[in-house]
Amino acid sequence: MNGVERRKNVQRLAVLAAFSVLILIVFVISMNTGFSRLSPLEVFQTLFGMGTEKQELILFEFRLPRIVISLLVGAGLAVSGCIMQGISRNALADPSILGVSHGAGVMVVLYLSFFPTQLDVPVLFLPVLAFIGSSLAAALVFGLAYEKHEGLLPTRLVLTGVAVAAGLSALMTVLSLRLSRELYQFVAVWLVGSIWGTTWDYVLALLPWIIVLFAFVYYKALVLDVLSFGKNVATGLGASVSKEQVKLLAAAVGLASACVSVSGGIGFVGLIGPHLARRLIGPNHKYLLPASALAGALLLLTADTIGRTILQPSEIHAGIVVAIIGAPYFLYLLARSNH
Amino acid sequence: MEIRKTDTVVNLHSRPWSAMMVLVVGVFVIIFGIALSISVGAANIQLSTVWEALVHYNPNRTEHAIIQDLRLPRSLADVLVGAGFAVAGAIMQGMTRNPLADAGLLGLNAGSAMMVAVCFAFLPGLSYNSLILFSFLGAAVAAGLVYGISSLVRGGLTPVRLVLAGAAVSALFTALSEGIAIHFQLGQELAFWYAGGVAGVKWSQLKIMFPWIAAALIGALLLSRSITLLSLGDEVATGLGQKTTLVKMAGTIIVLLLAGVSVSAVGPIGFVGLVVPHVARFFVGIDYRWIIPCSAVLGGGFMLVADIGARMINPPYETPIGVLFALIGVPFFLYVARKGRREFS
Numbered sequence: 001m002n003g004v005e006r007r008k009n010v011q012r013l014a015v016l017a018a019f020s021v022l023i024l025i026v027f028v029i030s031m032n033t034g035f036s037r038l039s040p041l042e043v044f045q046t047l048f049g050m051g052t053e054k055q056e057l058i059l060f061e062f063r064l065p066r067i068v069i070s071l072l073v074g075a076g077l078a079v080s081g082c083i084m085q086g087i088s089r090n091a092l093a094d095p096s097i098l099g100v101s102h103g104a105g106v107m108v109v110l111y112l113s114f115f116p117t118q119l120d121v122p123v124l125f126l127p128v129l130a131f132i133g134s135s136l137a138a139a140l141v142f143g144l145a146y147e148k149h150e151g152l153l154p155t156r157l158v159l160t161g162v163a164v165a166a167g168l169s170a171l172m173t174v175l176s177l178r179l180s181r182e183l184y185q186f187v188a189v190w191l192v193g194s195i196w197g198t199t200w201d202y203v204l205a206l207l208p209w210i211i212v213l214f215a216f217v218y219y220k221a222l223v224l225d226v227l228s229f230g231k232n233v234a235t236g237l238g239a240s241v242s243k244e245q246v247k248l249l250a251a252a253v254g255l256a257s258a259c260v261s262v263s264g265g266i267g268f269v270g271l272i273g274p275h276l277a278r279r280l281i282g283p284n285h286k287y288l289l290p291a292s293a294l295a296g297a298l299l300l301l302t303a304d305t306i307g308r309t310i311l312q313p314s315e316i317h318a319g320i321v322v323a324i325i326g327a328p329y330f331l332y333l334l335a336r337s338n339h
Numbered sequence: 340m341e342i343r344k345t346d347t348v349v350n351l352h353s354r355p356w357s358a359m360m361v362l363v364v365g366v367f368v369i370i371f372g373i374a375l376s377i378s379v380g381a382a383n384i385q386l387s388t389v390w391e392a393l394v395h396y397n398p399n400r401t402e403h404a405i406i407q408d409l410r411l412p413r414s415l416a417d418v419l420v421g422a423g424f425a426v427a428g429a430i431m432q433g434m435t436r437n438p439l440a441d442a443g444l445l446g447l448n449a450g451s452a453m454m455v456a457v458c459f460a461f462l463p464g465l466s467y468n469s470l471i472l473f474s475f476l477g478a479a480v481a482a483g484l485v486y487g488i489s490s491l492v493r494g495g496l497t498p499v500r501l502v503l504a505g506a507a508v509s510a511l512f513t514a515l516s517e518g519i520a521i522h523f524q525l526g527q528e529l530a531f532w533y534a535g536g537v538a539g540v541k542w543s544q545l546k547i548m549f550p551w552i553a554a555a556l557i558g559a560l561l562l563s564r565s566i567t568l569l570s571l572g573d574e575v576a577t578g579l580g581q582k583t584t585l586v587k588m589a590g591t592i593i594v595l596l597l598a599g600v601s602v603s604a605v606g607p608i609g610f611v612g613l614v615v616p617h618v619a620r621f622f623v624g625i626d627y628r629w630i631i632p633c634s635a636v637l638g639g640g641f642m643l644v645a646d647i648g649a650r651m652i653n654p655p656y657e658t659p660i661g662v663l664f665a666l667i668g669v670p671f672f673l674y675v676a677r678k679g680r681r682e683f684s
Contacts, residue, residue, distance in 0.1 A: 192514075
């Protein structure tokens with residue numbers, strides 16, 4: 001390893017470390033903010049087991065699971081977006097823009113409309129259902145954007161995704177009209193995107209998916225590098241392109257649907273996370289994947305914290321905050337990448 | 340090959356006879372649709388009673404009151420708004436030479452919806468006339484954003500990218516209006532209106548809406564010749580002696596008016612402006628002097644029929660009409676996105 005390479009590595013590690021420190025800072029801020037005020041000192045006392053019962057309840061049962069879920073969902077969506085951008089070679093790909101999240105949403109609403117009383121039971125079951133839904137949506141979108149001799153067409157992919165997302169959210173609205181008032185509200189919030197599963201059960205339901213799939217994707221980092229050169233180069237380098245694309249896409253869909261099943265259709269995280277990471281750390285997926293995960297986690301945690309604090313006592317859903325940041329960024333990317 | 344060639348030649352010509360047919364049939368559909376739309380609903384009313392209510396109005400009969408106060412303004416609003424969205428779409432498609440242009444897809448509807456949310460929140464009790472003005476402003480801001488971004492890029496945005504820019508602008512404005520709705524607890528009022536509430540239109544609204552839309556439609560007809568020229572490309576239009584900038588300005592103002600007024604009355608309904616002009620073009624060819632009137636008639640009829648459908652799918656509940664259009668419009672959009680570019684170039 002020569003000097004330049006070593007310096008680059010130090011730089012990359014520094015970026016990762018900076019992200020981690022930022023996450024830690026936002027984490028502490030987020031722990032301190034909320035409906036009932038706790039001073040930072042009280043928070044630390046409670047964290048080390050010296051708080052009152054009420055303080056413990058607030059921190060361990062309300063705030064901490066929500067924060068952990070924000071982090072996991074942010075990381076999962078960003079990694080999912082990173083994979084989709086890599087295999088489709090389209091800088092604008094992201095689970096919600098491609099309609100994959102909406103597929104998951106339709107399944108969740110379908111389940112709720114047939115078993116409306118069991119809102120609490122299917123916590124562990126929801127990611128599976130969401131996975132089925134988003135796989136179908138992904139198959140539809142990617143199928144329509146695939147041309148036999150040219151492989152995936154990047155632009156058509158996004159266009160198809162936008163349309164399928166619009167259709168699926170209309171379908172969700174139709175389904176939800178037949179539901180009770182609370183469930184209708186639930187669907188409305190779902191479409192905006194909000195961290196709604198906020199108990200430890202949801203953390204347990206989400207964690208295995210994130211860990212296993214992230215490990216798998218990280219193992220495939222080199223393949224992702226090769227695929228992002230395009231079909232011909234990748235074939236020339238000895239990758240079986242279609243097979244690897246399908247495997248990685250399945251992993252991306254899995255990650256997205258696990259996240260979406262507890263967070264609703266939060267958009268733009270899967271878009272911005274990887275972009276931010278790529279700017280700071282370069283296109284090498286071995287570093288890009290973890291950096292995307294950290295960037296996504298940071299982004300969503302920040303958005304959720306802002307949403308909880310800025311208009312107290314009412315809460316802005318994280319999805320709205322992310323969209324307000326994300327949409328202008330998307331436009332900026334669009335304007336830059338036309339030529 | 341030979342046959343296909345003649346086929347395209349036929350397609351490219353305008354077909355006045357076919358257009359006349361579309362107009363006549365369309366007007367009949369609208370008249371029949373209005374009658375049908377008045378008679379179906381939560382309370383079914385005989386067609387003879389409908390006629391009676393129109394000719395000999397008797398305020399003591401409930402049925403007559405329903406017809407005069409609820410059903411008739413609703414049906415008329417359907418026609419006006421449908422025509423408005425469709426013509427707005429037709430003008431945008433012609434001016435930008437983009438087969439995917441539509442007030443909903445390019446974010447105009449979301450922009451005016453946001454301004455309406457702002458009005459609900461900060462200026463309650465605003466007169467409907469000023470609401471229209473704000474709605475118009477919202478559409479203008481959204482259009483400014485989308486076209487601004489497009490003009491930043493050398494050579495302009497491709498049709499596909501323009502749609503993506505529209506989607507992002509829509510997402511932004513929708514998020515903002517959701518935020519406003521949640522903070523000011525307007526969710527209930529806005530939610531219904533977002534989903535496309537033709538049901539709540541009143542006579543007073545209709546009276547204010549009508550002159551705006553009528554004026555804009557007449558303007559569109561006057562402009563239609565120039566739009567045909569523009570649809571051949573800026574260079575050709577300039578070469579034929581047209582002041583392209585002037586025409587584009589006028590066209591944009593008409594589009595903003597149509598979209599703004601329509602949204603302020605019934606909420607952001609997408610895809611009407613996408614689908615209808617394509618259908619019109621299929622029948623009458625490429626001449627906007629025919630496409631625009633046919634789009635108006637077809638749009639009005641289409642909206643009316645869809646509204647009747649929305650009431651009959653799941654009675655006594657009403658299915659939001661915007662949802663219905665999305666379900667029809669999305670497959671159509673995909674079809675146009677795959678095939679359309681060839682047709683236009």
